[in-house]
Amino acid sequence: MGNLLAWISEHLWVAWAVLAVALAAVELLTLDLVFLMVAAGAAAGALTALVGGGPVISVVVAIVVAMGMLAAVRPVALRHLKEAPTIRTxxxxxxxxxxxxxxxxxxxxxxxxxxxxxxxxxxxxxxxxxxxxxxxxxxxxxxxxxxxxxxxxxxxx
Missing domain, CATH: 2.40.50.140 (Nucleic acid-binding proteins)
Known part of the structure; x- marks a missing residue:
């Protein structure tokens, strides 16, 4: 267990990227856009860790991005997905x-x-x-x- 935690701390961006991919895969099963928004937060955490942000900063960035996506992007995306295009024939x-x-x-x-x-x-x-x-x-x-x-x-x- 200690080796796993040491590896994650050394390769934090990889852990975030794996989490983002896993969340995106779960989204494919649910199709409600919640996991996709959280996956975007995890991807932002991966980018933060990749450019040298520490674990605390990458967690904060991931949470802020995920919350922003859930609050701002998801409602708009759901509205567009549920609106049927008006095709007059x-x-x-x-x-x-x-x-x-x-x-x-x-x-x-x-x-x-x-x-x-x-x-x-x-x-x-x-x-x-x-x-x-x-x-x-x-x-x-x-x-x-x-x-x-x-x-x-x-x-x-």
């Missing part, structure tokens, strides 16, 4: 897009071209009329009808 992907009127749009109907496809359309404001060639923004889609509003931006291919 199908009809909902067209809402917010810009199109062009190909047949006058009024309360009785009309046609607009959105993303290369021609859709039946109605004005979002049922009392308005939008002339062919005008740029429109898609505000909603119900069934096969796009509800549009004349856009402030000119339409581009």
């Amino acid at each position: 199908g009809i909902s992907a067209l809402v917010g897009k810009t199109g062009v009127v190909v047949e006058e749009v009024n309360s009785h109907g009309g046609r607009v071209k959105i993303g290369g496809e021609v859709w039946s359309a109605r004005p979002y404001d049922e009392h308005s009329t939008i002339e062919p060639g005008k740029s429109v923004d898609v505000l909603s889609i119900e069934g096969v009808t796009a509800y549009v509003h004349e856009s402030e931006q000119p339409w581009h291919l």
